[in-house]
Amino acid sequence: MGIEAQGGQKTAGANTVAPATGKLGVMVVGLGAVATTFIAGVEAVRRGLAKPIGSLTQMGTIRLGKRTDNQSPLIKDFVPLADLKDIVFTGWDLFEDNVYESAAHAQVLEKGLLDQLKPYLETIKPLPAVFDQYYVKRLHGTHVKTGKNKRDLANQVIADIQAFKKTVDRVVIIWCASTEIFITPSAVHQSIEAFEKGLDNNDIGISPSQIYAYAALSEGVPFANGAPNLTVDTPAMVELSKKNAAPICGKDFKTGQTMMKTVLAPAFKARMLGVSGWFSTNILGNRDGEVLDDPESFKTKEESKLGSLDYIFQPELYPDLYKDLYHKIRINYYPPRGDQKEAWDNIDIFGWLGYPMQIKVNFLCRDSILAAPIALDLVLFMDLAKRTPSLRSIGIQEWLSFYLKAPQSAPGLYPEHDLFIQSMKLKNTLRHIMGADLITHLGLEYYD
Ligand SMILES: NC(=O)c1ccc[n+]([C@@H]2O[C@H](COP(=O)([O-])OP(=O)(O)OC[C@H]3O[C@@H](n4cnc5c(N)ncnc54)[C@H](O)[C@@H]3O)[C@@H](O)[C@H]2O)c1
Numbered sequence: 165m166g167i168e169a170q171g172g173q174k175t176a177g178a179n180t181v182a183p184a185t186g187k188l189g190v191m192v193v194g195l196g197a198v199a200t201t202f203i204a205g206v207e208a209v210r211r212g213l214a215k216p217i218g219s220l221t222q223m224g225t226i227r228l229g230k231r232t233d234n235q236s237p238l239i240k241d242f243v244p245l246a247d248l249k250d251i252v253f254t255g256w257d258l259f260e261d262n263v264y265e266s267a268a269h270a271q272v273l274e275k276g277l278l279d280q281l282k283p284y285l286e287t288i289k290p291l292p293a294v295f296d297q298y299y300v301k302r303l304h305g306t307h308v309k310t311g312k313n314k315r316d317l318a319n320q321v322i323a324d325i326q327a328f329k330k331t332v333d334r335v336v337i338i339w340c341a342s343t344e345i346f347i348t349p350s351a352v353h354q355s356i357e358a359f360e361k362g363l364d365n366n367d368i369g370i371s372p373s374q375i376y377a378y379a380a381l382s383e384g385v386p387f388a389n390g391a392p393n394l395t396v397d398t399p400a401m402v403e404l405s406k407k408n409a410a411p412i413c414g415k416d417f418k419t420g421q422t423m424m425k426t427v428l429a430p431a432f433k434a435r436m437l438g439v440s441g442w443f444s445t446n447i448l449g450n451r452d453g454e455v456l457d458d459p460e461s462f463k464t465k466e467e468s469k470l471g472s473l474d475y476i477f478q479p480e481l482y483p484d485l486y487k488d489l490y491h492k493i494r495i496n497y498y499p500p501r502g503d504q505k506e507a508w509d510n511i512d513i514f515g516w517l518g519y520p521m522q523i524k525v526n527f528l529c530r531d532s533i534l535a536a537p538i539a540l541d542l543v544l545f546m547d548l549a550k551r552t553p554s555l556r557s558i559g560i561q562e563w564l565s566f567y568l569k570a571p572q573s574a575p576g577l578y579p580e581h582d583l584f585i586q587s588m589k590l591k592n593t594l595r596h597i598m599g600a601d602l603i604t605h606l607g608l609e610y611y612d
Contacts, residue, residue, distance in 0.1 A: 181244055181597055182551040186333030188246040190543050191325065191385075192255035193376050194341025195290050197450050197503055198390065198417070200267035201532040202340070202539040203253050203288065207281050210248050214277075218537035221245055221544045226591050228600050230609070243594050244551070245544045252332050256324070256376075257290035257341075258305025270450065272503045272532045291324050294372045299344040301458040314370055315363035321379035329383075334550065336543050337380040338388045339395065340535075342452065344371045345460035346467065353398035356407070377401055381410040386546035388564075390539060392416040392464045397572055405559040411549040413542065413561045414568035414579070419534035420527055421446065421507040422469055422569045423583065428525070429476040430582040432513060438485040440520070441512035442473060447498035448505040450531065457497035469493050471570055472581040505531045538567045552597050563593035 192199045208214040209222070216222035225236040239245075253263075261269065264285035267278055278285070294317045295308045311317040329335055350369045352362035359378065362370050373395040380387040381396075381404040389395045389412075396405065396412040405412045418426065421444055432439055448456070456462050470491060477486035509525040545564055549555040562579075565571030566586035571579040580586055592602045 180553050181548070184244045184246040184250070184547070184551065187250050187252050187331075188543075188547055189252050189254070189328050189332030189335040191328060191335060191337045192253065192539075193293075193337065193339045193373070195255045195257040195259075195261070195263055195266050195288075196340065196342075197270035197272055197452065197532040198535040198539060199255060199340035200263050200270055200285075201272045202536040203263055204267050204273055204278060204281050204285060205536045206248055206251060206253075206540060207284050208277060211281075213280065216248075216537060216540070218534065219540050220537075220590075221541045222248075222537075226594060227603065228595070231607070232610070239594065243548060243598060246334075246547055251543075253288050254328055255288065255290055256293045256321075258293040258295045258303065258307050260290065260307045262286050262290075263288040270503065270532065272530065293341075294318075294321060294375050296372060298368075299371045299373075300342045300455060301345070301460060302455045303342060313364060313366050314375055315360070318363055318375045318379050318382075321376055322383060325379060325383045325385060334547060335383075335385045336388070336546050336550075337376065337385055338390060338539055338543055338546075339373055339376065339393070340390050340539060341373070342455045343391045343461045343464050344373055344393045345458075346463040347371060347394045349394065349398050353394075353400050356400050356403050359398075359400040359404075371395075374398075374401075377412075378404065381405050381408055381412070384408040384410045386411040386550050388413055388539075388542040388546050389415040390417045390535065390542075392467065392469075392570060394464075397570075399575075402559045406557055409550070409556040411546050411556060411561050412559060412572070413546070413564040414571035416465075416569035417535045417538045418567055418569045418583075419531065419538065420505060420529045421509065422472055423534075424507075424509070424525055424527060426472050426476065426581050426583045426586075428511070428523075429473055430584060433477055433482070433485075436482075436485065438514040438518075439473075439477065439489050439511065440514060441490045441492075441510070443492045443510045444469075444507065445494040445496065446505055446507045447496050447501055448503075448531065449497065449499040449501040450503045452531070453495070453497040453499075453505075456495050462495060465495065466493055467570075469569060471579075475578055475581045503531050503533075505529050542567055554597060555593075563590045566590045 209216045224239045226239050228235045292307050292309045352367045352369045373393045377387045377396045479486040507527040511523040514520045560572045573579040
């Protein structure tokens with residue numbers, strides 16, 4: 165008989181996840197709005213100045229056993245996560261601004277808070293970046309590495325990682341840098357060998373984000389990707405990730421409009437309501453908005469944002485409801501709003517006998533405020549994956565799809581976009597690695 169807290173699926177788990185002892189080094193690629201809001205936020209929480217709202221690892225609980233057991237510890241007390249006080253930050257950027265200066269420029273956090281954190285934030289100064297304007301047209305930076313080819317640049321990033329490793333116990337890298345131009349996977353992305361040849365030959369298909377990712381994975385360091393760039397979504401990087409036990413996950417933080425989409429669309433599908441059109445538009449005035457104003461970077465973002473509805477609605481299974489869905493996404497650069505994005509969705513749905521209805525969603529959000537806790541959770545969970553024998557060598561951590569607009573999954577497997585399926589998958593993965601019963605929500609045992 166099925167039970168809500170399902171037994172018989174325990175793993176050896178509990179004693180095999182290595183503890184989070186010592187310092188966790190976090191290397192952030194790109195010290196812009198999201199990264200500085202993340203770093204300053206962690207420091208504010210460490211000092212007791214604010215709460216880590218939006219972070220599942222810091223505020224979330226996990227139910228264990230039956231509903232009648234009343235056992236719901238904090239996630240951070242259930243799985244061995246690094247403590248915030250043990251995180252050490254560094255990063256790369258093509259501008260020389262330290263984290264205080266960059267945060268002040270981004271204008272996300274109030275000056276009063278930033279000034280309290282200034283002595284600490286000023287100490288985090290970027291390493292020179294791997295950058296090429298061909299891949300991000302709207303940026304011009306001078307704090308940039310030079311080398312004889314892409315292999316040389318990768319080796320310089322590897323040297324940065326090795327030097328940082330000497331000062332901490334473990335390292336995770338997270339991409340919080342800009343959206344690159346759209347790159348279609350080509351021959352150079354099909355194997356480690358082809359990729360390494362491409363580094364030697366300066367293959368145009370290898371962008372800076374791929375160079376950082378190659379360096380991270382070569383060093384056995386987990387790599388999370390907050391932007392929609394191709395980066396690790398290639399057979400070569402999956403192979404390298406598995407080979408060196410360096411976890412990867414999908415791409416592009418799932419923050420505002422797409423988060424809402426992956427909540428609303430599953431509700432329509434669960435109730436068998438049809439959708440004929442979904443128009444999404446945004447105004448955004450930060451540097452990310454400026455980069456996305458370039459059509460080639462926008463294309464990368466658009467592809468990442470478009471995927472979710474098709475996968476959730478499964479028009480091949482429900483042609484009467486979703487096969488004619490018209491999905492359109494616009495992002496408009498509008499400087500007066502800065503980081504305070506405004507998003508509008510018009511959803512044309514239809515119900516019983518085909519009668520049409522409309523839903524309007526107007527989300528006035530703060531982009532980096534939504535992204536910062538996701539960056540924190542990804543870093544902590546990727547570090548956990550690296551310390552977990554059953555996770556570290558599988559490559560893609562599909563259980564972290566919860567955080568990402570474009571989840572990555574095994575070849576031939578469609579990705580799960582539904583936020584609630586993703587949430588269940590994440591929590592069951594935590595139960596699984598700790599040897600606890602999985603929860604199926606069947607619940608018949610309460611009525612025996
Ligand atoms: N904030 C959100 O809600 C959200 C959601 C999903 C994805 N993202 C993505 O997160 C990324 C960061 O967003 P942001 O608002 O902080 O942008 P931002 O422009 O403020 O910061 C990006 C930083 O990356 C640096 N950079 C660019 N290329 C680099 C390279 N090759 N090496 C090192 N540094 C480099 C830039 O100089 C800049 O300082 C963007 O790609 C954005 O699309 C943000």
